[in-house]
Amino acid sequence: MPAKSDGFKDFVLDQLADLRGVTCRAMFGGYGLYRRAAFFGIIHKGRLYFKVTPATIADYTQQGMKPF
Template sequence: MPTPTDPFTDLCVELLSPLGPVRTRAMFGGRGFYVDGLFMALIADGQFFLKADDTTRERFIAAGCVPFSFATKDGERVVLGYYRAPEEALESPPLMLPWARLAFEAALRAANAKVKKTSAAAGAKRAARSAPSKPTAKKPAAKKKAAARRG
């Protein structure tokens, strides 16, 4: 049975739908948005945020978008790589599309970076397992046991 959603979540799904089927999931008191299995947006505190990275961050900043942040229990402010969508982009899917593409591309780059990192680590493990082992010198006790068996 589908999870009930609110009108703002439904609007955000509609805005992202030109990218493909959108799946949402409740998380941390808000909602996460996935396209093609990639986490690319979220709703928190009634605001819609899109994923950004080093390649796209400046575009969001230039448009006056503020980053998603929250306070920890210790009172420290944590800023994540998500920026509030421009107000005008919330008006229609065509206006959201360029911003949604930026977020999707950032999510894709993040996923590819994880795969490369995981693949590199797995490759290093395989190389270590398949590397020829160094011959070990026999210990004197082993030589004595071998001599005792022979003679």
């Protein structure tokens, strides 16, 4: 059976192409994003979610991003 095409996943990976070491793995019906071994995001149902930390949350909220 041919692999299912996911255009949004392909778009996200294309946007992150300049970051070396970014990989994508199927997980929980979506995809986990990793840079080298560090998990940093999820693509699920056409949405992109980033993992935030106390050190990075202000950067996201200043851009108008909200938690899910």
